[in-house]
C-alpha cells in the first residue's frame with residue numbers, strides 16, 4: 001500500500017527580535033552608525049541567528065538587529081534632506097511614533113536592506129528571509145502639497161525605483177523571501193474610512209510589484225497587521241473586512257496576516273477563504289508578540305487546525321502576528337520570550353501537519 005506523502009505546512013517569522021539591552025543602551029547614547037557599535041551589532045546578529053536556528057525554525061531572519069530606528073525608516077534614517085516632524089502613527093495606549101518628513105528632493109534611500117542580508121547569510125545555516133518597507137508607507141514622507149522643484153510625481157517615481165532596486169538586490173542575493181511590510185494598510189482604513197487611501201496604497205504598491213515576473217513574485221510576500229509597539233496596536237479596531245479584499249489584490253505570492261490576536265478568528269478566516277487567489281499562500285499568525293503569555297505548542301496546533309478548516313493546506317502557512325520589536329528601542333518583550341514563542345510556533349505547526357497528514 002502506498003505511504004501517504006507527509007504534509008509540510010511552511011512556517012516563517014515576520015522579522016524583528018528585541019535587541020540586546022546593552023546594544024539598546026549604546027544606541028540611545030548617540031549615533032547609530034558610530035563605528036564603535038559595529039562589534040555590538042555583529043554580536044547581536046550572530047547571537048540572534050544562533051538562537052533562531054536553535055528554535056528549529058526552518059526560515060529565519062537577522063532579527064532586524066541593525067534596522068535603526070525601526071522597520072519603516074531604516075532606509076532613510078540620517079538623510080540630510082529630511083526633518084523629524086513627519087507623519088504621526090498614534091497607538092492605542094496613547095503613545096505615538098513619527099516618520100521623518102522629506103523637505104527637499106531628490107529622494108534616495110540611504111541604505112538598502114540587502115546590506116543586512118549580507119551579514120545574516122554569513123552566519124546562517126538555514127534560509128534567511130528579508131523584510132523591506134513598502135512604498136506606500138514611505139510615501140507618507142512627502143507631506144507638503146508640493147516641494148519646490150520636486151513635484152510629487154517625481155518623488156513617487158524615485159520612491160518606486162528605490163524600492164524595486166531593494167527587492168531585486170535581496171532576491172539576487174538569495175533571500176528565501178522578500179517580505180514587504182504593509183502595516184499601514186489597516187491604518188489607512190482608520191485614517192480614511194472611505195477606502196480611498198487604502199486603494200491608493202494598493203495601486204502604488206502594485207506599480208512596483210507588477211515590474212516583477214510571476215516567478216519572482218513567488219518569492220515576494222506582503223505582511224499586514226494592526227501595528228505592534230510597546231505591547232500596543234494602532235488599528236486593531238478596524239474590521240479586517242475593510243482591508244482583506246483589497247489586500248489580496250496585491251500582486252504577491254504570499255501574505256503574512258496577523259490572526260492570533262484577533263477577537264473573531266473564524267470571521268477573518270472566512271474572509272481570507274473568500275478573497276485569497278489560487279496562486280497565493282496565506283501565512284496566518286498563530287503567535288501574538290504583544291501577549292505576554294507564551295503560547296504552548298498545543299495552542300498553536302489548535303490554531304493551525306482551525307485555519308485548515310477554511311484554507312486549503314497547499315495555500316496555508318503559519319507565522320507570528322508581527323515582529324517582536326519593530327521599533328529598535330522596544331523592550332516590552334524579552335529575547336527569551338520571543339524565542340520561546342517562536343519555538344512554540346514551529347512545534348505546533350509541525351504537530352498540526354502530522355495530524356492533518358494522518359487523516360484518512
Ligand SMILES: [Zn+2]
Pocket residue numbers: 014183223224225226227228321322323
Ligand atoms: Zn507587523
